Amino acid sequence: MITWIHVGVKEMGKKLLALSGSCRRNSNSEHLLDVFLDEFISVAPDSYVIKMVLIDGSRVIKEKSQETGSLKGLEFLQYPGGETAVSERVWDIRPCLGCDFCVSGKCVQQDSMEEIYGKLNSADILVLSSPVYFYGLPSHVKAIIDRCQLFYNKKYRRKEKWRQQPGTGILLVCGATSGKQLFDGISLCVRYWFDAIDFEFSGKVVVRGVDKPSAVKKQIKALDEVRELARSVAERL
Numbered sequence: 057m058i059t060w061i062h063v064g065v066k067e068m069g070k071k072l073l074a075l076s077g078s079c080r081r082n083s084n085s086e087h088l089l090d091v092f093l094d095e096f097i098s099v100a101p102d103s104y105v106i107k108m109v110l111i112d113g114s115r116v117i118k119e120k121s122q123e124t125g126s127l128k129g130l131e132f133l134q135y136p137g138g139e140t141a142v143s144e145r146v147w148d149i150r151p152c153l154g155c156d157f158c159v160s161g162k163c164v165q166q167d168s169m170e171e172i173y174g175k176l177n178s179a180d181i182l183v184l185s186s187p188v189y190f191y192g193l194p195s196h197v198k199a200i201i202d203r204c205q206l207f208y209n210k211k212y213r214r215k216e217k218w219r220q221q222p223g224t225g226i227l228l229v230c231g232a233t234s235g236k237q238l239f240d241g242i243s244l245c246v247r248y249w250f251d252a253i254d255f256e257f258s259g260k261v262v263v264r265g266v267d268k269p270s271a272v273k274k275q276i277k278a279l280d281e282v283r284e285l286a287r288s289v290a291e292r293l
């Protein structure tokens with residue numbers, strides 16, 4: 057398992073893992089995430105932040121890439137004190153096979169999830185920001201969640217304690233329409249995911265009525281809510 061990347065800076069900082077669930081350029085949900093991270097880092101500059109982003113779909117189309125099936129992405133790191141790094145990544149995240157091999161304490165598949173398990177394991181704070189796809193999560197995000205059946209089995213079938221204390225889990229979501237139940241499916245899914253991986257569901261911001269790229273930038277009230285949530289998480293550290 058890969059441990060947290062660390063370059064000789066203070067050990068004290070909390071570790072925040074941010075997952076951006078959109079593949080779109082100028083993504084609304086990624087903007088929500090960036091607003092959250094900016095505020096969080098301004099209040100807690102000694103934190104380690106890893107942001108995992110998928111490469112934008114529009115770039116795939118433009119470059120006529122044959123590799124539309126692979127999940128390319130970027131990884132942004134912000135070390136305590138402000139040093140940053142960016143790397144290009146290819147995430148190979150296969151769907152859960154439902155084989156129950158993970159009752160043994162290990163997943164039968166060897167892919168990028170091994171690294172993501174490690175990151176989830178060592179994160180104190182987890183922020184998932186995602187668009188709504190058909191009242192649920194995009195399939196690449198859901199694949200990560202399903203593969204966390206490993207943690208569910210560790211917790212409930214093997215009775216193994218694998219975290220010292222529960223982490224802090226945050227959800228940010230946006231969707232195009234204004235349906236009352238627009239975020240119900242995602243909220244329930246993420247609530248049970250956080251429980252399985254031992255994160256407390258500690259807050260969410262949902263934004264309706266944003267469809268075009270960057271449309272969320274005009275949602276001043278929602279962005280303020282995101283900042284307030286980030287501040288409250290950072291101040292609780």
Ligand SMILES: Cc1cc2nc3c(=O)[nH]c(=O)nc-3n(C[C@H](O)[C@H](O)[C@H](O)COP(=O)(O)O)c2cc1C
Pocket residue numbers: 078079080082083084085086186187188189190191192230231232233234238266267268269270
């Ligand atoms: C495959 C797909 C399914 C979608 N399903 C819904 C939906 O069920 N309800 C909704 O309100 N918006 C839906 N949308 C719209 C997106 O949620 C919306 O455009 C959002 O702002 C995109 O966020 P992003 O820019 O972070 O990708 C869907 C978009 C796509 C591409």
